[in-house]
Amino acid sequence: MSKKEEYILELENITKIFPGVKALDDVSFKIKKGEVHALVGENGAGKSTLINIISGVFGPTQGSIKVDGKEEKITNPSKAFELGIGVVHQERNLIDTFDIAENICFMDISTGKNKMKDKKAMNQKAERAMERVGLDLKPWQGIEELTSGKKQMLEIARAMCMDSKVLLLDEPTASISLTEADMLLKTVKQLKEEGVSIIYISHKLEEIFEIADSITVIRDGKNIGETLSASSLNKDKLIELMVGRKFVTETYNNRDLSKEPVILEAKDISSKKNPIPKSFQLKKGEILGWYGLVGAGRTEYAREIIGIDPITNGSLLIKGSEVSIKSYEEAFQRYKLCYISENRKEEGLFLQHNITDNVGIIALDQICTKGGFISYRKQNEITESYKESLSIKAKDIFVETASLSGGNQQKICIAKGLCVNPEIMIIDEPTVGIDVNTKGEIHKLIYELSVQGISVIVISSDMGELVGIADRIIVFRDNEIKGELENSKDYESMSTKVMGSILL
Numbered sequence: 001m002s003k004k005e006e007y008i009l010e011l012e013n014i015t016k017i018f019p020g021v022k023a024l025d026d027v028s029f030k031i032k033k034g035e036v037h038a039l040v041g042e043n044g045a046g047k048s049t050l051i052n053i054i055s056g057v058f059g060p061t062q063g064s065i066k067v068d069g070k071e072e073k074i075t076n077p078s079k080a081f082e083l084g085i086g087v088v089h090q091e092r093n094l095i096d097t098f099d100i101a102e103n104i105c106f107m108d109i110s111t112g113k114n115k116m117k118d119k120k121a122m123n124q125k126a127e128r129a130m131e132r133v134g135l136d137l138k139p140w141q142g143i144e145e146l147t148s149g150k151k152q153m154l155e156i157a158r159a160m161c162m163d164s165k166v167l168l169l170d171e172p173t174a175s176i177s178l179t180e181a182d183m184l185l186k187t188v189k190q191l192k193e194e195g196v197s198i199i200y201i202s203h204k205l206e207e208i209f210e211i212a213d214s215i216t217v218i219r220d221g222k223n224i225g226e227t228l229s230a231s232s233l234n235k236d237k238l239i240e241l242m243v244g245r246k247f248v249t250e251t252y253n254n255r256d257l258s259k260e261p262v263i264l265e266a267k268d269i270s271s272k273k274n275p276i277p278k279s280f281q282l283k284k285g286e287i288l289g290w291y292g293l294v295g296a297g298r299t300e301y302a303r304e305i306i307g308i309d310p311i312t313n314g315s316l317l318i319k320g321s322e323v324s325i326k327s328y329e330e331a332f333q334r335y336k337l338c339y340i341s342e343n344r345k346e347e348g349l350f351l352q353h354n355i356t357d358n359v360g361i362i363a364l365d366q367i368c369t370k371g372g373f374i375s376y377r378k379q380n381e382i383t384e385s386y387k388e389s390l391s392i393k394a395k396d397i398f399v400e401t402a403s404l405s406g407g408n409q410q411k412i413c414i415a416k417g418l419c420v421n422p423e424i425m426i427i428d429e430p431t432v433g434i435d436v437n438t439k440g441e442i443h444k445l446i447y448e449l450s451v452q453g454i455s456v457i458v459i460s461s462d463m464g465e466l467v468g469i470a471d472r473i474i475v476f477r478d479n480e481i482k483g484e485l486e487n488s489k490d491y492e493s494m495s496t497k498v499m500g501s502i503l504l
């Protein structure tokens with residue numbers, strides 16, 4: 001077989017320099033037809049930059065790309081589409097004013113193949129695409145009301161129906177349910193059988209070992225060694241290659257919190273949106289895990305507690321006194337209760353603003369002078385101190401937050417939460433899309449906050465995460481609390497108990 005036939009995509013000596021940052025430094029790898037090739041590396045290693053270069057979002061500073069043996073200049077996304085390169089980026093790329101079929105057939109519309117004239121054909125194409133990924137929606141439905149998991153699956157369906165020769169998937173399972181993820185992995189395997197080549201990025205290493213044939217490790221923008229066959233590696237070895245040293249998972253021992261006072265208590269609270277009553281207690285300095293699959297109703301419950309969705313029945317007590325929180329502003333200003341959203345890009349940060357402005361907006365009461373002026377000196381001092389204490393990796397505090405890695409963005413969200421001197425923190429999916437090393441750092445941070453006396457609720461779909469750090473775990477399913485478990489810190493026995501509660 002000639003080289004032209006063997007490799008569908010070849011990246012040669014790709015370098016990308018952003019102002020002040022060398023995101024990629026001489027990266028090369030090749031991918032064969034019908035191969036699943038994983039790209040792994042820590043947050044900020046340069047994986048998404050590579051995906052953006054292959055899909056024509058921006059060009060490389062140096063280096064070349066060959067598609068099917070021929071050198072190509074992929075100067076824009078339409079060119080990538082023409083070459084048979086489909087992509088699902090980390091950020092959602094759907095148009096709210098388009099219905100499902102129009103979103104799925106977007107490239108047909110924008111390249112003039114179907115100028116929305118043949119709606120029936122579009123609907124049929126959308127139905128076939130959705131069936132392929134197990135989405136049971138109508139093609140004429142709007143997309144605004146869809147959950148982020150469904151939107152993600154829609155983008156995957158769209159990329160899959162483009163008849164791509166190469167499909168780029170950048171963290172496709174970060175915000176979808178386990179069932180959806182299973183379906184996605186099955187579809188990836190099926191596409192591979194059909195001869196499609198797939199570049200797959202994920203921080204979930206189990207997935208990598210389940211589907212990848214070959215793996216390229218990127219560290220600080222550089223290739224680490226040659227492309228490796230997945231079967232020659234194990235998880236520990238892969239982590240070592242990613243982080244550049246032996247990696248040891250920190251363990252947090254069980255604590256006796258029986259004498260600590262209850263800080264937050266919900267007694268049978270429910271709302272219009274979520275009428276099933278639920279109760280729990282949170283002690284001072286406790287880490288309480290809320291486990292459940294995506295869609296189990298945990299975020300909705302948190303929204304009731306922080307005053308976004310009004311509680312219609314039951315009572316909420318803070319330090320023993322019944323409270324009625326009317327807004328999130330009241331939650332954090334008056335009750336020192338802060339919430340860190342799972343959706344850091346859309347709800348957690350002003351992405352086009354720098355780090356110090358993101359922190360300053362929350363710390364206004366600390367940085368405003370008596371005359372109402374902002375003290376930028378004070379604002380920068382506060383931001384610098386969080387940059388230091390949370391080990392936020394950025395050139396300086398004036399860097400645009402959009403350009404930072406997911407892990408560093410998450411730390412800025414935590415810094416913003418800390419600005420209100422919280423007594424209670426609810427952190428929703430703290431490590432989605434975060435690499436194994438930074439995940440460890442964030443767990444340590446949460447543990448340290450709890451040792452300082454802050455009570456933390458961690459909402460997570462990652463059982464390993466909760467078994468690692470939580471003192472107790474509450475299990476959610478279908479908007480109900482199905483169980484409450486002391487954490488033995490033994491993963492096997494906790495999984496059995498959690499699954500037992502879910503199935504009850």
Ligand SMILES: Nc1ncnc2c1ncn2[C@@H]1O[C@H](COP(=O)(O)OP(=O)(O)OP(=O)(O)O)[C@@H](O)[C@H]1O
Pocket residue numbers: 018019021022023041042043044045046047048049050403404405406407433
């Ligand atoms: N538009 C940009 N302007 C400036 N710097 C950027 C830009 N995009 C990315 N970077 C920087 O390039 C480097 C690589 O980022 P990239 O997003 O490619 O990493 P990643 O491996 O995909 O990380 P993650 O796993 O968090 O998605 C980082 O230092 C990032 O801050």
